[in-house]
Amino acid sequence: MNMESTKNAVFPKGVDPTRIKPYGDTMNDGQVQLSFSLPVPMGPEAREAARRIAGRMGLKEPSIYHETDLGHGFSYFIVYGKCTHTIDFSAIVVPKIDMEVMGFHEIEHFMEKHFDRRIRVVGACTGSDAHTVGIDAIMDMKGYNGEYGLERYPTFETINMGSQVSNETLLARIVEFKADAVLVSQVVTQKDVHLSNLAELVDMVEAQGVRQDLLMICGGPRISHEVALELGFDAGFGPGTKPNHVAGYIAQELVRRRRS
Numbered sequence: 495m496n497m498e499s500t501k502n503a504v505f506p507k508g509v510d511p512t513r514i515k516p517y518g519d520t521m522n523d524g525q526v527q528l529s530f531s532l533p534v535p536m537g538p539e540a541r542e543a544a545r546r547i548a549g550r551m552g553l554k555e556p557s558i559y560h561e562t563d564l565g566h567g568f569s570y571f572i573v574y575g576k577c578t579h580t581i582d583f584s585a586i587v588v589p590k591i592d593m594e595v596m597g598f599h600e601i602e603h604f605m606e607k608h609f610d611r612r613i614r615v616v617g618a619c620t621g622s623d624a625h626t627v628g629i630d631a632i633m634d635m636k637g638y639n640g641e642y643g644l645e646r647y648p649t650f651e652t653i654n655m656g657s658q659v660s661n662e663t664l665l666a667r668i669v670e671f672k673a674d675a676v677l678v679s680q681v682v683t684q685k686d687v688h689l690s691n692l693a694e695l696v697d698m699v700e701a702q703g704v705r706q707d708l709l710m711i712c713g714g715p716r717i718s719h720e721v722a723l724e725l726g727f728d729a730g731f732g733p734g735t736k737p738n739h740v741a742g743y744i745a746q747e748l749v750r751r752r753r754s
């Protein structure tokens with residue numbers, strides 16, 4: 495996960511940052527690849543339907559590169575075509591987490607300097623969501639992608655409640671444990687269930703009167719910091735997050751709050 499802004503990046507030759515478009519072969523050719531299924535049996539008509547749909551999406555010169563009969567009246571296509579739209583990259587503003595990325599030892603040193611007790615963190619994957627791999631990657635002792643999980647940090651005291659934890663059960667544990675931070679994982683996003691689930695937890699934490707003492711952090715493959723802020727969380731972490739990003743954020747944010 496790169497938290498650094500790329501606003502001042504040096505762009506390859508021939509690239510106008512105010513008019514960015516995809517490329518495949520030569521710069522600015524607009525070439526993109528698209529895959530989709532159609533609920534029609536494979537055949538010449540399905541092929542032509544796929545080509546026309548890509549054209550309707552705004553792709554110029556759409557051509558079918560791969561096709562598969564999915565059976566039972568369904569077909570699958572990979573289509574190449576040229577995108578004609580451009581984006582002003584220089585006008586993009588993405589909210590980012592305000593923190594310095596630190597390593598395990600640096601975080602431990604920082605924590606020992608600023609706290610005379612262990613910081614309590616409770617984590618869970620909530621609602622009906624059974625995907626534990628994400629929250630385990632952040633919390634498990636063994637760690638993830640070359641970084642130890644929060645359980646490995648002597649300065650953190652953690653509880654990983656696992657998956658399919660109801661917001662009621664999580665809130666009860668937050669209160670009982672006097673948690674400094676809560677980590678909520680949401681992987682399933684069908685029908686925007688993650689949004690209602692996360693918003694409900696914020697409401698419940700506020701109603702319980704513990705919001706001001708709790709750092710609320712959510713994460714998942716389709717979570718961004720922007721979405722997290724909109725839902726009332728303090729921070730959101732997406733794909734590529736490493737445990738030290740989260741540990742470092744908690745440490746720095748708790749110190750920042752104590753100062754303000």
Ligand code: B12
Pocket residue numbers: 622623624625626627628629631632638676677678679680681682683684711712713714715716731732733734735736740
């Ligand atoms: C493994 C898996 C499963 C396993 C889960 C096993 C387990 N114990 O976790 C099983 C087989 C049980 C499963 C079941 C289902 N799955 Co599934 N599953 C996956 C799969 C293949 C990988 C997920 C994964 O482990 N990723 C690896 C981890 C490390 O990545 P991550 O979760 O993104 O976590 C990282 C970051 O997001 C972040 N992060 C995550 N959480 C948190 C939390 C905090 C606080 C922080 C700071 C950071 C953070 O840090 C992590 C490390 O970088 C994905 C497809 C995919 N390739 O992603 C589908 C996928 C997630 N599953 C999907 C679906 C639909 C289901 C089922 C509904 C299928 C079904 N019809 O039964 C069920 C749902 C069951 C349920 N009740 O939840 C869909 C979800 C679609 C959607 N957008 O909602 C996916 C995307 C597959 C797909 N393309 O359709 N699944």
